[in-house]
Amino acid sequence: MARIALTEALAQEILQAQKIVDEDMIWQTDLETNYFKATAVARVGLRIPLKVHMNANKSDPTKISVTLVVSGAYPIFRLDVNGSHQNRHTDAGRWHRQTHKHRWTDNCRDAFAYTPIEVIPNDPEGVFREFCAEANIEFRGHVGNFPAAQLELI
DSSP, X not given: XXXXXXXXXXXXXXXXXXXXXXXXXXXXXXXXXXXXXXXXXXXXXXXXOEEEEEEEESSXXXXXXXEEEETTTEEEXXXXXXXXXXXXXXXXXXXXXXXXXXXXXXXTEEEEEEOOSSOOOSSHHHHHHHHHHHTTEEEOSOBOOOOOOOOOOO
């Protein structure tokens, strides 16, 4: 897959473009990490490949993250619910188990975060729909339930 030189202006153009996700977000258990993961293709008329990635912490499913990724390499917008982050390039913004968002910037790439002004839901479906509303994505599916927990044998 070809990589593109991504600028803040292009990232903003992609965010503003109308996109469609017409498949369900089906959770998969990632056996190598402590996360459930779901991925879908976001169709857009810009001839740029887009995917939406969503993950939730298995130990604390209220820690949810949704990311819009361009060309398999550039996370241009992300919503982290109950996550932690520290800005290093522009200011001393810090979030500890707090909801925050990331936007692609020329200075910080995907490492610039800010606090949302709106109330963000804590359930996976609500989080995903809030993300889609801000990312200009028409979501035609639903977010599935987490896979059943598997007990470890000792």
